[in-house]
Amino acid sequence: NAGVTQTPKFRVLKTGQSMTLLCAQDMNHEYMYWYRQDPGMGLRLIHYSVGEGTTAKGEVPDGYNVSRLKKQNFLLGLESAAPSQTSVYFCASSYPIQRGGPDTQYFGPGTRLTVL
Amino acid sequence: ILNVEQSPQSLHVQEGDSTNFTCSFPSSNFYALHWYRWETAKSPEALFVMTLNGDEKKKGRISATLNTKEGYSYLYIKGSQPEDSATYLCAFRIWPSGTYKYIFGTGTRLKVLA
Numbered sequence: 001n002a003g004v005t006q007t008p009k010f011r012v013l014k015t016g017q018s019m020t021l022l023c024a025q026d027m028n029h030e031y032m033y034w035y036r037q038d039p040g041m042g043l044r045l046i047h048y049s050v051g052e053g054t055t056a057k058g059e060v061p062d063g064y065n066v067s068r069l070k071k072q073n074f075l076l077g078l079e080s081a082a083p084s085q086t087s088v089y090f091c092a093s094s095y096p097i098q099r100g101g102p103d104t105q106y107f108g109p110g111t112r113l114t115v116l
Numbered sequence: 117i118l119n120v121e122q123s124p125q126s127l128h129v130q131e132g133d134s135t136n137f138t139c140s141f142p143s144s145n146f147y148a149l150h151w152y153r154w155e156t157a158k159s160p161e162a163l164f165v166m167t168l169n170g171d172e173k174k175k176g177r178i179s180a181t182l183n184t185k186e187g188y189s190y191l192y193i194k195g196s197q198p199e200d201s202a203t204y205l206c207a208f209r210i211w212p213s214g215t216y217k218y219i220f221g222t223g224t225r226l227k228v229l230a
Contacts (some may be wrong), residue, residue, distance in 0.1 A: 004159075042222035043160075043205070090159060103148060103209060105218070107159035 001026050006091050006108035013081045013115045021076040021111050023091030031094045032074040033058070033105065034066060036087040043090065049074055050096070081115045088112050118142055120208045122221035129196050130229050136192045137224040139206030143187035148209040151180055151191055154223065155202045163191075163204075196228040 004025045013019055023032065034046040045058030049068040063085060065077045074093075078085060092105040121140045129135050141149065148167045152160040164173040169184040177194045193200055203223040210217040 040222065043220040045218070103218075104150060104162040104165055105152075105160075105207075106162070109159050 003027065004091055004093055004106050004108035006089075006111050008111060009109065010112050011114070013078075013113065015082060015115060017081050018077070018079050019081065019113075020078075021089055021091075021113075023074045023076070023093075023108055024072055025074075025091075025093040025106070026072060027093060027095070027106065028071070029093035029095050029106070030071075031096045032068065033092045033094075034064070034074065034076045035090045035092065036060065037090060037110075038087050046076065046089075081113075083115045086113060086115045118208070118210070118217060118219050120206060120219050120221040122204075122206060122224050124224060125222070126225040126227070128227045128229060131197060133196050133228075134192065134194045135196055135226065136190050137204060137226075139189045139191070139208075139221055141187050141189075141206070141208040141219075142210075143185060145210040146184045146187075146208075149182055149184075149189050150207040150209065151189070152205040152207065153202050154205055160205055191224075193226070196226075198228045198230050201226055201228045 007022045030051055033048040035043040037043050044060050046064050047058050047066040049055045052071040055066045067075045089111045091108040094103055094105045123138050150165050151163040153163050154160040164180045166182040171182040173180050180191045182189045203225045205223045207220045
């Protein structure tokens with residue numbers, strides 16, 4: 001099993017450009033998440049999904065959109081990148097408590113995004 | 117406002133020393149407390165999940181305890197080794213109803229000196 005994978009690993013954008021980050025998991029997990037990690041801030045939840053076709057806002061959703069068209073994939077989009085979105089982005093998935101799972105989150109390797 | 121605090125923010129210990137750090141969380145609506153280990157340039161990996169007051173978990177030289185009534189968990193490392201150098205994160209899960217709430221602390225960064 002590959003676990004949780006993210007593409008790309010690195011990306012540099014100019015202000016105003018758009019891009020999509022792809023997260024894929026092969027563990028049949030119901031829940032998926034996108035976090036950003038900034039120095040001194042810890043992991044902050046951007047958006048999450050509790051199942052195929054559903055998404056919800058997390059702590060810092062502004063400037064991002066997400067889609068979960070297939071259970072195994074969770075896409076994070078930046079429509080018009082801003083320098084404040086320079087960060088490391090982590091995707092995670094879990095088998096939730098509500099389904100009898102441990103709720104432990106499994107993380108991807110991260111995507112380092114720089115917006116100039 | 118739900119807040120998870122970890123202390124200390126960072127510490128350096130000598131190889132062979134034992135150490136411990138704290139995760140403080142709200143004691144109301146508690147459901148689970150998770151500990152993760154996060155090595156530099158990697159992604160967080162799960163260490164423990166604890167749900168019951170008084171829980172104790174152990175994995176090798178690392179162990180954790182949980183006090184849900186007073187809202188804290190301790191992580192202990194016995195006989196620290198350089199490979200234990202990492203950031204240790206805790207995450208607090210409230211009762212799983214309504215809006216999803218899974219809040220990470222900012223971590224304790226441990227450096228073990230050889």
